[in-house]
Amino acid sequence: MSKILIARNSGFCFGVKRAIRMAEEAASLHEKVNTWGPIIHNPQMVEALSNQGVFEINELSEVSDAPVVIRSHGIPLEEMNALKEKGLLVIDATCPYVAKAHDYAKLADAEAYTIFILGNQDHPEIVALKSYIRNEFFIVNQDYSIIPQKRFGKCAIICQTTQNAANLEKLVFYLIGKCNELRVFNTICNATNVRQDASVELAKNANLMIVIGGKNSSNTKMLATLCAEYTKTFHIETANELNESWFIGTEIIGLTAGASTPDWIILEVYNRINKIVGKSEQTVDSVDDIPGYKEEINEY
Numbered sequence: 243m244s245k246i247l248i249a250r251n252s253g254f255c256f257g258v259k260r261a262i263r264m265a266e267e268a269a270s271l272h273e274k275v276n277t278w279g280p281i282i283h284n285p286q287m288v289e290a291l292s293n294q295g296v297f298e299i300n301e302l303s304e305v306s307d308a309p310v311v312i313r314s315h316g317i318p319l320e321e322m323n324a325l326k327e328k329g330l331l332v333i334d335a336t337c338p339y340v341a342k343a344h345d346y347a348k349l350a351d352a353e354a355y356t357i358f359i360l361g362n363q364d365h366p367e368i369v370a371l372k373s374y375i376r377n378e379f380f381i382v383n384q385d386y387s388i389i390p391q392k393r394f395g396k397c398a399i400i401c402q403t404t405q406n407a408a409n410l411e412k413l414v415f416y417l418i419g420k421c422n423e424l425r426v427f428n429t430i431c432n433a434t435n436v437r438q439d440a441s442v443e444l445a446k447n448a449n450l451m452i453v454i455g456g457k458n459s460s461n462t463k464m465l466a467t468l469c470a471e472y473t474k475t476f477h478i479e480t481a482n483e484l485n486e487s488w489f490i491g492t493e494i495i496g497l498t499a500g501a502s503t504p505d506w507i508i509l510e511v512y513n514r515i516n517k518i519v520g521k522s523e524q525t526v527d528s529v530d531d532i533p534g535y536k537e538e539i540n541e542y
C-alpha cells in the first residue's frame with residue numbers, strides 16, 4: 243500500500259506570503275494594481291491574482307497611474323528610481339531578507355571589497371542585487387572560470403537567498419587562499435535551508451518524490467535537484483502533469499513544494515495522487531491535514 247507524505251514546511255515562505263498579502267491589500271483599495279514583473283515565480287498564483295485586478299507589467303511603457311507592487315525578489319535600483327520618478331505609488335514587497343542582501347552589497351561596495359555573488363546571473367534577484375554594486379564584482383555559480391587567476395585584496399561573498407549551503411562552502415574554500423581578506427555574508431535564507439533539509443530527509447526514505455512549484459522558481463528547481471540525488475524525482479507545476487505510471491509499485495511517495503507554491507496547488511496534487519493510488523477516501527480539504535505537513539516554525 244502506498245503512503246504519501248509531505249516534507250515539513252512545504253509551500254509559501256514568509257516573504258512570499260507577505261508579498262501576496264500586500265498585493266491583495268492593494269487590490270482591495272484600488273481598481274487596478276500592477277506588479278513589476280511576476281510578483282512571485284508561480285504562474286498559477288500570478289494568474290489567480292489577475293482575477294483580483296493585479297496585473298504584471300514589465301516595461302515602463304506599460305505603466306499607468308495604478309500603484310505598482312515590487313516583487314519579492316526585488317528590482318534593480320534604476321528601475322525602482324524610474325518608477326518613483328513617475329510619481330507612482332510604489333508598494334515595496336521586496337522580501338526583507340532580499341533587501342538585507344542589498345544592504346550588504348552597498349556596505350561591501352562602499353568599503354571597496356571585490357564582491358563575489360553566488361547565484362544565477364539571469365535570476366531577477368541577482369539582476370537587482372548587482373545594481374547596488376559600483377566596484378568590481380563577479381557572479382559565479384558552479385563554474386569559477388570567470389574569476390581571474392590573480393591575488394585579490396578585500397573580497398566579500400553575497401549569496402542568492404535560494405542558494406545551497408554546500409555551494410557556499412565550496413566557494414569559500416576556493417577563494418580563501420586567493421585573497422587577503424574574505425568576508426562572507428551568508429544571505430542564504432533560512433526558509434530555503436529548512437525546505438531543503440526537510441525535502442532531502444524525506445527523499446532519502448521515499449521511492450518517489452514529487453516536487454511542486456513553478457518551473458521558473460529557483461528554489462523549487464533546487465529542491466528537485468537535491469531530491470533527485472536520493473530518489474526518482476519529478477518536478478511539476480500542477481496536478482495535471484501527474485502521470486499514473488510513475489506510481490506503479492511505489493511504497494512511499496514524498497511531496498515537497500517550493501517557497502512560492504500556493505497551498506491550493508499542493509492540495510490538488512495530494513488529492514489527485516490519492517485517487518491514482520486508489521486511496522480516494524484519504525483526500526483532504528486542507529494542507530494542514532496532509533501527513534507530515536507542519537506550518538513553518540523556527541525559520542529564522
Ligand code: F3S
Nearest residue numbers: 255257337339403431
Ligand atoms: Fe524571502 Fe526567503 Fe522567501 S528570502 S522570499 S523568505 S525564500
